[in-house]
Amino acid sequence: MTFEPHGRHLIGGEWKETAKRFSSQPVTGKRLEYFEADEALVDEAVKAAEAAFWDYGYTSRRTRAEFLNKIADEIEKRGSDITAIAMAETGLPEARLEGERGRTTGQLRMFARHILDGDYLDRRHDAANPEATPPSPDLKMIQRPIGPVAVFGASNFPLAFSTAGGDTASALAAGCPVVVKGHPAHPGTGEIVAEAIAAAAEKCGIHPGVFSLLQGASHEAGTMLVTHPLIKAVGFTGSLAGGKALFDLCARRDEPIPFFGELGSVNPNFLLPDALANRGSEIAKGWAGSLTMGVGQFCTNPGLMVTLAGPEADRFAEEAAEELGRVGAATMLTDGIAEAFRKGSDAVAHASGVETLVKLEADGRKAAPALYKVSAAAFIENPALAHEVFGPLGIIVVASNAQEMRAVAERLEGQLTCTLHMDHDDAEFAGSLLPVLERKAGRLLANGFSTGVAVADAMIHGGPYPATTNFGGTSVGTMAIRRFLRPVCYQNMPAALLPEDLRHTG
Incomplete structure (x- = not known):
């Protein structure tokens, strides 16, 4: 393995240190020191995401698709190093991690294709009718990104449900910057994938605040992240107890936000x-x-x-x-x-x-x-x-x-x-x-078994509580993007002021 983790956080395109550290717990190899996120760093990461949103949230679908594909390219370039450190940290076998890396890049490329198609925008137009009683206005509707999204890495999927996993991919596809709270079970894996995302952002000319990685072994950073007033939604995969605690925090905020948590299932x-x-x-x-x-x-x-x-x-x-x-x-x-x-x-x-x-x-x-x-x-x-x-x-x-x-x-x-x-x-x-x-x-x-979730357009990876906290969502499949969008209607709006994707409707 040629990759040597440095243990820093990625904030707005820069690698940063904090005062406190924690140690990794690898299955093989030596323990490494990583910096623990604090309140100031969480605030900096979220504010960088908010700054990025005013640029990234208004980019073209093609720009975002190119970014997603470039992230996949950069992950593939680091493939052998990603596998090596993930094996050391998790004990998962090489074949499993190679497959999971392919799934991760496949998700990114799937969302790139999906947003280029444009159907996810659910564009609708009711033309003005001055002869109606009462007269009806010109109405145009489209799905728009919601703002910065917090994502929590999953212990059991160091790639496909973590740093550049499905939640991150779907949020970025929607036009939402992402702040990831990395899972402490595989911090080195999170770091190298974050490096790939940062490289892709730089090569595509994307605002560096579009993605940040916060490391930490305690619950404090996660609590600070979901309660930050600039975070507009949360994606989570983990335990029922941990997810329910974060869900409650989201609900108790002055501005409650959606918490898309996958919490547990016995799959009968x-x-x-x-x-x-x-x-x-x-x-x-x-x-x-x-x-x-x-x-x-x-x-x-x-x-x-x-x-x-x-x-x-x-x-x-x-x-x-x-x-x-x-x-x-x-x-x-x-x-x-x-x-x-x-x-x-x-x-x-x-x-x-x-x-x-x-x-x-x-x-x-x-x-x-x-x-x-x-x-x-x-x-x-x-x-x-x-x-x-x-x-x-x-x-x-x-x-x-x-x-x-x-x-x-x-x-x-x-x-x-x-x-x-x-x-x-x-x-x-x-x-x-x-x-x-x-x-x-x-x-x-x-006549099958539920292990194995196909990365496909029609897949639903969700369900009623306590399987998830939002029965209308999915964390796999192209419908996952809808979690990070909201509908906006424009009434009698001049074409020049409409979103680019809505200007030629009707």
């Missing part, structure tokens, strides 16, 4: 009778693989499997347990995440009515799979069993009949995904569940 699967009888072994193997992918550290990890009682369900549980029992302990992203997983697993194991099928031990920063079984009645009685345990943990919920399976679905809180495993003769049963599941999740799957 409903295994219907015909599929269970025909493909139970195949589904058990696939579920075990999805549960343990990336040590279960995905927001789309399929933590629940709901099925009907009987010999096939018993056999499914045995085969899933066998598959998970073959999976060894693996390194998690941080010591804190590993400890939280063990505590969460222990809490499930000691809950009333829960049977432990697999509970492998692991210490330190490692985690091993856990599998539990519970009746639908006991699951419905204990809401805590429906809470996310971040890591390779699964619960099989056994319903006595179709009505009880539907009751489980009705009991669920908001989810990112819900999945139906079904064969031909399950169609009527699936149809009875689908209206319930539509109210619970942003993405519904048939």
Whole structure:
């Protein structure tokens, strides 16, 4: 690795130091010192973003598209160094990080294409009609950027949901400058990606305040960022507790602002009778693989499997347990995440009515799979069993009949995904569940597993609370840009004063 982090913050195109420092906690290699953001630096970063907005918010779509593509180019130029430091900091394998880097640049390029197309502007025109009663004015509407956006890096995606991830890409595409609070689990990765964004801004002649990176291991910088009066929206991916605290801060501001938080999901699967009888072994193997992918550290990890009682369900549980029992302990992203997983697993194991099928031990920063079984009645009685345990943990919920399976679905809180495993003769049963599941999740799957979120125009990565704090948003897919836009109507406005994208409408 040729990249050597310096630990500074990027503010308005300059790398700056502060008085306090914190140490990184890499899986391999030496610990490095990084500067901790303070109130003065947060204020400077946000004011730089506000200054940039008066320029960047009024640039052409082509200028912004060129900037997004240049960021992707600069990330790709640093590809090997990004992979090396991300591997050291997170313990994620090379292939996973190479794929995630491709996803990150793919998102940037997708948004560049999307804004060039122009459909996202949702332009509308009602021509004046002086003969109407009463006479109607000339009305033109367009989506406009909202101003500086704060983005929080995610622990489990050091690239695709962090410094230049989907929230940053969609905000920049909308015309909004971004201030990122980097995640302390991978500060060096954040620094090198910020370097790529700064290089792209310079080469494209973009105002340097368009992007800033604040580092910090404490909660103070995040609190100061979301409560700064110049911040107009927040993008967040993380825990329910952390996200809810920031959401409440946003709501209590003198000027409340939208908080687009992705907070947690158990992503339930409903295994219907015909599929269970025909493909139970195949589904058990696939579920075990999805549960343990990336040590279960995905927001789309399929933590629940709901099925009907009987010999096939018993056999499914045995085969899933066998598959998970073959999976060894693996390194998690941080010591804190590993400890939280063990505590969460222990809490499930000691809950009333829960049977432990697999509970492998692991210490330190490692985690091993856990599998539990519970009746639908006991699951419905204990809401805590429906809470996310971040890591390779699964619960099989056994319903006595179709009505009880539907009751489980009705009991669920908001989810990112819900999945139906079904064969031909399950169609009527699936149809009875689908209206319930539509109210619970942003993405519904048939005969697959929820891990893996395609970067595509139609993707919805969101859902009702507590999956997210805004059920109408998504953090993946081109609809993500709408979070950072608001509609503005111009009445009888001279063409010369209209936004460029609206001047030739009508």
